[in-house]
Amino acid sequence: MNELAGIIVAPLALVAATIGWWLLAFVPALRELYQRSDVEPLRVVRGHDNDVHYFARRFRARVDSYLETTPASRKKPGKSPAKAAQNSIHYLLTRDDGSVSMPAFVNPKGSGVNIVLAPSSVTLPREAALLIELFAANSLHSGEANIFRAILADEDISLGKDSYVLRWLHAGGAIRADANCTLYGRASSDQLIALENGCSFEHLHAPRIEFGASGKHEQASQADLKTTPIGPKALSKAVEVTGRRWLINQDVDIPAGRHIDADIVVTGRLRVGAGCHIAGSIKGHEDIQIDHGTRIDGSVVGVGNIYLVHDCQVRGPVLSERDIYLGPGCRIGTHQHRTTMNADHLYIAPGTVAFGTVRARVMGTVRTGRAV
């Protein structure tokens, strides 16, 4: 009897144990199936539209909501004692002796202050630090080596040399940054951004962006560029022409002073000679070098580095998956055609102007010197 039980029970126990062991893996799954703890669709933010002014707009709304509760408090320096809401604002005002009512804290945590507000134009002292959002109803002039978390100004912002902005800044007027400033995050202006030599940045957006503000920015007109046309076969034997596109499976050197009315895709290295006019876009799978005085009506897209030697003009986007080096006198976009330039690193010589958006995935730098 015992032997029979052993013959039947043992295999059954083995089967049961095996099935049980197998089903064990399904326990969390079945639990989640019935508990439904994570059933919401992944969040797709419908309103997300890459708006560079997003933080500035949100902060402005916050400022407005605070100001609605504190209409009379703009006149007194320091904290206004009347209401709790007023206590959360610190006012930067210029005293009669010319000093500014700076808050006593550097780090706002625990201070009860949520916003620092400058109701009229203000000039901050050297080495001031405000690790809290600052709203300037007029213009803001920082001293040397100031540190800010974020700034919103209705008019101009000028940053003294060696200053830092850690998150973002936006000005209704111009933003001017003196030498060696560092702008992390977004910097946007409704008029102009001008960065002096040695400045670093991540994301700039303005109708006009000047690099090396004291350098020359007005470039000789290239409307009368003297060029001669060149055909695809003269350029390379390895070219395939499909409509407007020339696809070239080798390195290419476009001789100086040539005119090409096509889009060019090069699977190797591409060099565009001086004084050329490309009435289309170019793409290179390796480095692209564009020599001085060349004009490109479309975009420049590079898998490798892009070098614009000097006094080049590109109307469309300039996009590199590596780095971009711009020599002096280059213009990216125009007043009428704002555009985008982005790369991991951007090295831009003083005297260059961009119109629209300049974005470095790692860091951009204004530095003296030639691109190559």
Next chain:
Amino acid sequence: MLIVLYSIVFLICVYMIRHYWFTLNRLFGEQRHPYLDVDEGDWPTVTVLVPAHNEEAVIAHNLEALLDTNYPHDKLVIVPVNDRSTDRTKEIIDDFARRYPDNIKPFHRTEGQPGKSAALRDVTETVDSDVLLVFDADYIPGRGLIKQLTSPFFDPEVGAVMGRVVPMNCGKNLLTRLLDLERAGGYQVDQQARMNLRLVPQYGGTVGGVRMAALESVGGWREDALAEDTEITYRLLLAGWKTVYQNRSECYEEVPEVWPVRIRQIKRWAKGHNQVAFRYGFSLLGNRRSSFFEKLDGILLLGVYLMAPILMLGWILALSLFFLGENPFHSIIAILSVVAYGALGNFAAFFEIAAATRLDGATRRLRLLPLNILGFIVSVVSITGATLSQALPHNLFSKKLVWHKTERYRKPVHKPT
């Protein structure tokens, strides 16, 4: 038989390595989003096509969302392609066209060959813009989506672009939750890894688009294509155009809520994919415009649906050999290989799904992963059936096409003004 089995196991291992390669790249590799930050430029003219066949439940949502995008409206035309709808689709579309005459220009089809490819072909002949985007009628694009999908076309090498679709009805039942996981794996890992590695991201036919010049250069849409999206991906690739994937260009879609609809959907995909494999597989191998890795990935991608019947054959062979007592030691290894593949390899791609879910930050739904074996089995059986039926001479050469419309689950809300 043993040689056949080992060949199958080898193929399976190739796909398994591919999945691991993609997943590890996605987790630890350099991520490519070269066009994502383009927010200013001289934007090209865009036509957005919205193929619609009996879409009264969803078409109004779609058109409202498209009109709300931040693309310059003077460069945007939306063309709802009403293909013989018998419900209120035409009425709704005409109402929008009346209210937004500059931006909505409907295209009503009443004759010609049915099917999305044929509809696209007909309407494309009327388009004169630079870029053609396609959204299914149940998709709800975000404000910045048109710009995001158009920005890659500043690159003169780009022929097509594809965004990511995200299931919106994922919490409905087990099927939708499994499809949600599967979609996450397919887009968050598979497509983005292909983009990172410069392989062959696939144009998916919706939440994406093509450059008109590229489309014209390859002869336009083929109206006999069963999967016009895969078809155009490969024809562009053969002609030297790139397809790019924009993982952050996300858009909601509905996924099937009942198994019969899901089975029909995957059968349709399988047949379309196999048709492309049959037509372009050999051309791709000899294509001098594609890199070695593009060819390899392209061929493996074309073979994805063919792997289902091959896998079934592998299982049958492995078990048969085992019970016939032939070289049992090796057969056990073979069985283990096949089973391991079932757990780790193609279709279910569990590791991919797990990584994708983690990248999406939705960790608790990951617990459902073991249940994906159910979706995997249904897929393998369905695809095998579809592939075998396709291999019948009658079906291989038949050109009869019909609209294989996926059922919608939203309730119609639009009341014409």
